[in-house]
Amino acid sequence: MKNFILIIFFLSIANYAISQDLPSIQTDRPDQTECPFITPKGYFQFENGFSYEKIDGDSKSIVAPTILTKFGINDHFELRLITEYSIEKNNSSKISGINPVLIGFKTRLFEEKGIIPTTSFITHLGLPKLASSDLKATYYTPEFRFTMQHTISDRQTLSYNLGAEWSGVTLEPTFIYTLTTGYSFSEKIGGYIEFFGFIPQIEKPDHRFDGGLTYLFNPNHQLDVSAGFGLSKISPEYYFALGYSFRFKI
Numbered sequence: 180m181k182n183f184i185l186i187i188f189f190l191s192i193a194n195y196a197i198s199q200d201l202p203s204i205q206t207d208r209p210d211q212t213e214c215p216f217i218t219p220k221g222y223f224q225f226e227n228g229f230s231y232e233k234i235d236g237d238s239k240s241i242v243a244p245t246i247l248t249k250f251g252i253n254d255h256f257e258l259r260l261i262t263e264y265s266i267e268k269n270n271s272s273k274i275s276g277i278n279p280v281l282i283g284f285k286t287r288l289f290e291e292k293g294i295i296p297t298t299s300f301i302t303h304l305g306l307p308k309l310a311s312s313d314l315k316a317t318y319y320t321p322e323f324r325f326t327m328q329h330t331i332s333d334r335q336t337l338s339y340n341l342g343a344e345w346s347g348v349t350l351e352p353t354f355i356y357t358l359t360t361g362y363s364f365s366e367k368i369g370g371y372i373e374f375f376g377f378i379p380q381i382e383k384p385d386h387r388f389d390g391g392l393t394y395l396f397n398p399n400h401q402l403d404v405s406a407g408f409g410l411s412k413i414s415p416e417y418y419f420a421l422g423y424s425f426r427f428k429i
Contacts, residue, residue, distance in 0.1 A: 223426060224249040239268050245264075264277055279307050281306075283304060302322065353379045372390040401425070
């Protein structure tokens with residue numbers, strides 16, 4: 180593990196000069212709104228995070244880590260892999276392990292032009308048996324969303340997602356929405372506030388609010404912190420998360 184970290188470190192330094200002509204790293208974290216931008220061609224990008232969620236008085240959820248791996252194929256297409264190790268605790272039980280692995284892609288649909296936002300389409304498929312024994316799903320778990328972004332000014336953007344996902348427990352979908360505004364305080368520090376929610380086909384909706392900050396060490400490395408709370412009776416009480424993202428070219 181130590182050698183792996185050293186390899187990544189030196190690869191990142193070696194690619195720093197190469198990436199000077201590229202825009203700074205664009206990530207799908209820390210907010211729930213996925214960004215519409217594609218990982219540069221030939222680059223691996225790793226978006227890593229830790230989160231703690233207080234569900235209610237007796238239950239909590241920890242994800243440590245969640246890793247979104249991306250690889251840029253060309254200017255319009257990237258491959259994606261999501262792996263998560265989760266711990267679910269309450270007073271009487273504890274379940275931990277790897278959640279079903281998700282594979283997918285993002286493809287760019289439109290560039291921003293007038294009222295038309297920069298738009299991409301993201302989809303993943305969860306593999307129900309590629310998980311720890313206690314966390315295997317009954318069904319495959321597809322998910323998709325359209326991700327859109329408007330430029331408000333040189334410092335501010337407005338972004339939103341619309342989509343749906345399946346839990347793997349039932350065949351009914353849960354619809355997803357997000358709405359966020361991001362603001363650049365400086366070349367290195369950014370922030371956002373966001374409303375997002377999940378609307379099941381049968382059960383009651385779950386609406387939430389969150390916000391966070393990002394710090395750009397250099398064009399290839401970014402640190403983030405975020406926190407949020409539930410707005411609905413069925414929502415978790417609160418959560419907080421930390422993350423670190425980086426990219427390099429092979």
